[in-house]
Amino acid sequence: MKLKIGACHEKMKGIFGYRRMQVWLERTYCIHVNHKRVQRLMGELGIRAVIRRKRSYYGKKEAYVLSGNHLNREFIANQTNQKWVTWIVNTKLDNFFMVPLLEFSRTQVIQRTVNPNMVKPVHIVM
Known part of the structure; x- marks a missing residue:
């Protein structure tokens, strides 16, 4: 179990915490394991999730209503x-x-x- 958790940690570049790690184990290996056990095993291995910084959103925003330049x-x-x-x-x-x-x-x-x-x-x- 620890080998699979370590493999997931390397494959996902350390961004998975114990909750996503548990879901990944269920989907990849069909291993149904409690999240508390995954958290304990990750603690024994010294694996912690990397907290990524929040990026500001520069997407499309609502356009301003601009009238034409009638006065020039x-x-x-x-x-x-x-x-x-x-x-x-x-x-x-x-x-x-x-x-x-x-x-x-x-x-x-x-x-x-x-x-x-x-x-x-x-x-x-x-």
């Missing part, structure tokens, strides 16, 4: 109500969201909406 850095408007801009500001101190609405011909904030949580949509009423 032309922030000056000739007529009233020609160019309007809004954005979301999150304050860290009070943890609320502020949505200002800016009109470029007068370069002033027309309306501010304050929302404590952005679960509900922000409605801008004029």
